[in-house]
Amino acid sequence: MRVGTQFTGTLAPGQSGRWFTYGWPQEWHVVWYFMPTSPQAGNPQLEWETDVERASGSAVTYWLTVKNLSNSQLNFEGRYAVLN
Structure with missing residues (x-):
């Protein structure tokens, strides 16, 4: 398994954002997953959704929507794990 951080982001309170990342091999x-880097104890800080586009016969684009559930500005990392 390989893991890494693809990007970082910032969202205002209650804000959602959408990012995409392309050129991923279709066989992977x-x-x-997303990890807050702004500490805030006591409540969930974010939720996310992943959508997939088959961009070509060999490549995939991922569309990633992240929502800040907190009442504070939120910094986060967009992370991935390649399982095979």
Whole structure:
């Protein structure tokens, strides 16, 4: 398994944002997840959704939507894990 950080982002309170990342080999099994880097104890800070586009016969584009659930500005990392 390989893991890494693809990008970082910032969202205002209650804000959603959408990012995309392209050129991923279609044969890879990629899992996307997001980690807040702004501490805030007591409540969930973010949620996300991953959508997939088959961009070509050999490449995939991932569309990643992240929402700040908190009432404070949120910094986060967009992380991935390639499972195969």
